Amino acid sequence: MYTKTFLAAAAVLTALVAAPAASSAAPGTAPAASPSAAVPAVAPGAAAPAATTLGACGPGQLCLWPKADFKGRAVTHELASVDIESCTALPAGMSAQALANRTGRPVTTYQSAECAETGEFETYPGRGTWVPQTPYKVRAFKLWER
Template identity: 40%
Template sequence: MHTYALGRPAADRFRSRWSLALGLLLSTALSLAALLAGPPADAESPRNMCPEGSFCVWPETGFGGQPRDLALRTTGIEQCTTLETGWEALSFANNTGHPVTVYQDPHCDEEADFDTHPTGSQTPQAGYVARAIKVWSH
């Protein structure tokens, strides 16, 4: 009767080493592929797409679709400004330098949903369709 020092036949030790080497090789290849792919391409941030002094709106969540900007120079302070007829916003960015209240109602009626957003804020997904805004002086 023969006994082996490691308690396993040579063929089993070879298969075990081969499996370990193959696993390390696959792991290294996947890590290298991920490293070479680099980080995911980021879309331009809404702040960069929204000019200074403007409140920008997008028709889709996640800042998707063609943006429109409401410039502070054309928007009255503390006055309800309705978005263009037929235009509804699902995401927006405030780059006005002032707090902005966003209203679901096109006439800024507070019976519908509304929220005030500080300057520099970005909202990729509004909880309601925005139809009007009011820019505050403070």
């Protein structure tokens, strides 16, 4: 009896490892994308998708791009032109969806142009952080003391 149970369990485990994950989508609909998928699926023999190229951002700069994957014309800020721990709004009508923080200081980005914490906000370290896709449109930021 134990041998049969062990063999049945081994067969199920082998099937789970060998088979692709089952879709939870309803019949006739496309499966939803997995939020934890790090690499898109590639058919055998097909070329892998190109990796995102990091945007150009010099040492001591905070660079913000209007589109994901460092696309569009970046707006660049340096410590010399930004008041530390003060809200700095992006130019009127602009938002960012990608950023690089090379200021050496943490930066908090805000969904709100007034740095209101009622909207989304996120803090990124300053020793070389590249974010190809922010979780919301960035409209303002604060640089912090170390």
